[in-house]
Amino acid sequence: MSRTTGSRGVGTTAGPSGQAPAGSGNGQARALRVEGVWKSFGATPVLRGIDLELAEHDVVCLIGASGSGKSTLLRCINLLEPLDSGRVFLEGEEITAPTADVNRVRRRIGIVFQSFNLFPHMSVLANVTLAPCKVLGMSQREAGERAVGLLDRFGLADKRDDFPDRLSGGQQQRVAIVRALAMEPDLLLLDEITSALDPELVAEVLNVIRELARGGMTMLIATHEMGFARDIATRVCFLDAGVILEQGPAAEIFSRPREARTQQFLQRIVEAGRL
């Protein structure tokens, strides 16, 4: 993993390396590459030239102040928001190409939201099996077996017939993770998945993510849980005003941040008692 620093982002829209090898030379396949992504809402630029690379099995944590663009970046990668410019590659294939099939791309990228977004009119099992049945064309039985296996693995086996409103926040968020996993995604995007939870429920959700990391899941995680990021991340990216200002191994970023902005941000976090 290279340690790249700085806001070189401005205007690197179509980088020199248009062809992305799926299994590149150094043995580690690139799972995700984000190239010069710009995104504005109206006149407000939110992402200002984001470059980011994830190798397979990488767990990358995005940290940064509220409004720095973490959620927007994740939504752009999942094509829930159209880009203004820039490109995104998933395992070497450009998913932002006009010819790319959006629905096929989304099958391969799972996303879990801060607010769970479970389907309230469906049981836990139906929440998990909906996409495998309707999108992957699995039979109810096959999808059901896969779902039960996953629910079991994350301690939710006895909740399969409950409706979301009967579950605690932590349980709901774990169901949301299972729902994303049921599609067997190549990449999992997690957007502050513990921010809406009561403090005592945070651990159970983070433990799920730890287990996924051990299992080799490639993940891009926006988070305010610095302790968790330090534990789990193979790399931490500090997002500031729409650019990745600094990135590197967690130990380096947290103990020896180079950029003044990063130092300030971490200082505030420490003062708030969250590191």
Added chain:
Amino acid sequence: MSGSLAGGPLGSGDLLSLRASGPPRSGRRYDRSAFRSTLVAFGSTIVFFGLIGWVVVHAPNWPEVQRSFLDGAVWAQSVPDIVPAFLVNVQLFCIAEVLILVLALVLAVLRSLPGPVLFPLRLLATVYADVFRAVPGVLIIYLLGFGIPGLQIAGIPTDPFVYAVIALTLVYSAYVSEVYRAGIQSVHPSQEAAARSLGLTQFQALRYVVLPQAVRRVIPPLLNDFIGLQKDTVLVSYIGVIEIFRQSQIDQQAAFNYTPYLVTALVFLVITIPLARLVDVMIARDRRRFLAGTR
């Protein structure tokens, strides 16, 4: 007599009132005062209606009114005529209701579709809803019921019942599609985002995630619209369908007495009040659920 179509059935406003009301009361603390309130309510009701009754019965012309509206003999004569005629209204209502539910859903979905390519469809659905809510329902019934058979196209149905069904369906679909649409819009966009993020297509997201939630939420206002439809079935008497209202007119003219109208009014009361209570119960239940959900 102008039907309730002119005023229009209740629409999406119900969804809002469903949210705005306060929390339900519960718990033992309220039991004793609840009992006292019931007693007071009971007493004041008796006094109130007793007074009204007294005023009416002592009105100068009461005996005359009593003769022309409450004639026992005419009553006995007209009930066997009127109650079977009501079956025509019931048929009309049932057939139209099914058609309305389907057509209105199609319209609402058309109006919710995104993208510039589908603009003509959206426009069409919007114009439809505007036109059929703007023109009084009686006029639509007249225009269809007399206009279309008047074309004398070979093979076209001549039974006014057919045009009655079509007219009521067209008019009510415009209202009901608005109710559906309000329901669709009340489902938070994050639900669609969650569905799409799993790889579901736009249509699948609508079909499996948005619509089921939308329809559930609009059942009470839908039932309200159907109370309106039930009553508006009498409007088709204008194009020659012999239904309950037409039948009571016939009886009234035969007996020179208005009692048949009273019979008709009672039939509607008996049918409609339970439905209205059901709607109230459902709205109250939804409110409890909604409050539980926001806890």
